[in-house]
Amino acid sequence: MQHDLVIRAKEGDHDAFSSLAAASIRHLLATARLIVHDADAAQDAVQDALINAWLDIKGLRDPDRFDAWLHRLLVRSCYRVARHNRGRRAIEVEFLPTDAPSTTDAQAAVVARDQLDRAFLRLTVEQRAELVAHHYLDLSDGDAATVLDIPLGTFKSRLNRASIALRSAVEADDRGATVPQESIA
Amino acid sequence: MTGRYADFDRRVERWLDEASDSFAAGALLDAVLDATRDRPQRPGWIVALRGGGMGTTRFIAGQPARRVGRALVVLVAVLLALAVGLLISGIGRQPLTLNATIDFFRTDDARENNTPFIVNRDGTHETQLAQSAGLLSPDNRLLLSGHEAAWIRPAVSNPDGSGLRVLDAYPDLKMQLIPVAWSPDGSRILVATGGEDMTPSGIGLYTVRSTDGGDLIRLVSTPSGDSDAIRGYSPDGSMVLFSRIGFDPGIFVVNSDGTGLRRLSVPDSVPVDLDFWDAASVDWSPDGREVAFCALDASSLPSGQSNSDLRGAPGMYLVNRDGSGLHEIVPSRLGALSARWSPSTDTIAFTSGHLGLVHTPAGKELTGQPQVWTVHGNGSGLTQLTDGRDRSVSVTPVWSPDGTELLFQRKLGNSVTLWIMNADGTAQRQVTPIPVASDFVGEYGWARLPSR
Numbered sequence: 359m360q361h362d363l364v365i366r367a368k369e370g371d372h373d374a375f376s377s378l379a380a381a382s383i384r385h386l387l388a389t390a391r392l393i394v395h396d397a398d399a400a401q402d403a404v405q406d407a408l409i410n411a412w413l414d415i416k417g418l419r420d421p422d423r424f425d426a427w428l429h430r431l432l433v434r435s436c437y438r439v440a441r442h443n444r445g446r447r448a449i450e451v452e453f454l455p456t457d458a459p460s461t462t463d464a465q466a467a468v469v470a471r472d473q474l475d476r477a478f479l480r481l482t483v484e485q486r487a488e489l490v491a492h493h494y495l496d497l498s499d500g501d502a503a504t505v506l507d508i509p510l511g512t513f514k515s516r517l518n519r520a521s522i523a524l525r526s527a528v529e530a531d532d533r534g535a536t537v538p539q540e541s542i543a
Numbered sequence: 544m545t546g547r548y549a550d551f552d553r554r555v556e557r558w559l560d561e562a563s564d565s566f567a568a569g570a571l572l573d574a575v576l577d578a579t580r581d582r583p584q585r586p587g588w589i590v591a592l593r594g595g596g597m598g599t600t601r602f603i604a605g606q607p608a609r610r611v612g613r614a615l616v617v618l619v620a621v622l623l624a625l626a627v628g629l630l631i632s633g634i635g636r637q638p639l640t641l642n643a644t645i646d647f648f649r650t651d652d653a654r655e656n657n658t659p660f661i662v663n664r665d666g667t668h669e670t671q672l673a674q675s676a677g678l679l680s681p682d683n684r685l686l687l688s689g690h691e692a693a694w695i696r697p698a699v700s701n702p703d704g705s706g707l708r709v710l711d712a713y714p715d716l717k718m719q720l721i722p723v724a725w726s727p728d729g730s731r732i733l734v735a736t737g738g739e740d741m742t743p744s745g746i747g748l749y750t751v752r753s754t755d756g757g758d759l760i761r762l763v764s765t766p767s768g769d770s771d772a773i774r775g776y777s778p779d780g781s782m783v784l785f786s787r788i789g790f791d792p793g794i795f796v797v798n799s800d801g802t803g804l805r806r807l808s809v810p811d812s813v814p815v816d817l818d819f820w821d822a823a824s825v826d827w828s829p830d831g832r833e834v835a836f837c838a839l840d841a842s843s844l845p846s847g848q849s850n851s852d853l854r855g856a857p858g859m860y861l862v863n864r865d866g867s868g869l870h871e872i873v874p875s876r877l878g879a880l881s882a883r884w885s886p887s888t889d890t891i892a893f894t895s896g897h898l899g900l901v902h903t904p905a906g907k908e909l910t911g912q913p914q915v916w917t918v919h920g921n922g923s924g925l926t927q928l929t930d931g932r933d934r935s936v937s938v939t940p941v942w943s944p945d946g947t948e949l950l951f952q953r954k955l956g957n958s959v960t961l962w963i964m965n966a967d968g969t970a971q972r973q974v975t976p977i978p979v980a981s982d983f984v985g986e987y988g989w990a991r992l993p994s995r
């Protein structure tokens with residue numbers, strides 16, 4: 359189904375592209391928001407990625423690689439938006455209000471989630487992208503390297519460093535220590 | 544996810560899933576669809592073949608590269624000879640000289656099909672070619688073209704199309720090696736890379752040995768998300784000039800051995816990227832000591848512009864090849880969109896104007912009175928050569944090899960034709976009575992053709 363839609367979109371069928379965009383936009387938005395950590399910036403990144411997808415889809419060689427290709431466009435757009443927003447310090451740390459009953463376990467879960475949220479915020483945008491590609495998009499190392507436009511070996515080493523950085527940030531948070539906040543992008 | 548950190552990794556995954564679980568996207572989807580609905584797509588595959596500063600030829604195909612590739616396998620092997628045969632038989636009735644013939648592509652309204660032609664500079668003997676004629680080596684003994692099976696590789700043949708040799712010293716290398724230019728001494732071939740499924744680490748600019756395609760040397764590693772457009776070798780062959788758009792835009796030179804990468808533009812400077820013509824906004828001086836380029840001052844741009852939508856008023860700048868002496872020679876008030884330095888004088892032909900917001904089939908809208916101008920290298924002598932009195936727009940001038948004439952494209956309504964004028968703007972005459980496209984076209988040039 360997606361294969362056929364991609365073929366049609368490559369031939370200039372905007373309705374086919376609309377279907378592809380509709381099917382993927384929620385996931386793209388979630389991914390972008392995790393990487394850039396800012397709702398407005400995430401929308402900018404997704405809009406930029408999808409517009410570029412429409413403009414450049416004729417150049418997509420293998421329709422079955424559409425998802426990887428689109429994620430690659432998205433990551434580039436996230437980097438671009440993050441670079442553009444560099445220096446902006448007002449970063450959104452808003453996540454969903456929980457509908458769960460206010461039990462001790464639920465409160466603990468919220469605390470843990472906020473802790474990871476704070477720790478994630480301390481990573482660079484590239485580190486967030488590496489962790490998102492691995493843990494959220496669940497890509498193979500090879501596909502993640504492709505999406506991030508870096509060699510496989512580089513991805514593995516960077517993912518390792520990003521994981522260490524995240525754990526260090528969480529541990530620092532556990533200790534209540536003040537961790538210098540890195541530049542957001 | 545094994546070992547002591549497995550629990551932590553699972554916790555991260557749960558958190559990422561939860562954190563991503565509530566983003567409304569309806570309005571955003573509407574905005575994307577509104578922005579793309581009437582916007583033309585870019586051509587699917589572009590291979591630029593450049594010819595030593597004497598104009599260019601370009602193969603553009605709207606079909607996916609694999610389909611184009613299959614065609615190329617056949618065409619390059621068989622039709623190249625036919626192309627040259629057509630060329631020789633079609634225009635051989637009159638002797639060809641370097642200054643006498645122009646090559647161009649005629650593009651359909653959908654910008655899907657691009658057919659190569661040659662025409663005499665007086666507009667006579669327009670002849671359709673079966674395939675782009677390729678690039679003649681500096682000694683005129685070999686013709687360079689792109690050949691694709693699974694991946695594009697440089698190929699050379701005799702000028703008559705016989706003796707085709709694919710220069711594929713790296714059959715297992717999964718990346719395009721797209722021939723762009725001969726080195727001035729003919730010993731190397733400059734190649735660009737492309738393809739969305741190319742090995743990520745491979746993106747960059749390279750050279751290969753012209754005898755067998757071996758000795759692959761990487762000149763530039765293109766950063767993630769950036770795109771490099773090659774202008775070409777310096778006249779002495781010691782450096783390569785290119786422009787970069789993307790996250791880290793700028794004008795760069797690199798030594799021919801891959802050392803000494805140097806940015807010539809200031810960090811906030813964004814090179815003009817005319818979608819219909821790669822690296823139109825940058826050029827070497829004839830002696831190779833200086834570079835002219837057109838660029839936007841990114842610090843003055845409205846916030847929120849992405850690189851693909853950059854618009855504004857670019858100026859033209861000159862800089863020494865070592866990066867010193869950067870100064871403006873055409874103010875952004877007038878605007879500068881393309882730059883081509885005369886091969887024989889200290890005069891730069893350029894397109895005035897600005898980049899607008901609207902997208903046309905050719906790419907970005909050109910605004911602010913785009914016309915052909917010239918300026919001396921010291922910034923003096925600004926001269927407007929085309930006036931657009933008939934409401935036409937004239938852009939992207941290219942010098943004849945002897946520097947006495949300029950070839951340019953003129954758009955009037957939905958019709959683009961090629962024109963020639965003297966270097967001082969006099970004697971403007973139409974070369975192609977039949978329009979070449981409905982919107983601006985890619986690279987035409989003064990043909991460098993095999994001699995009989």
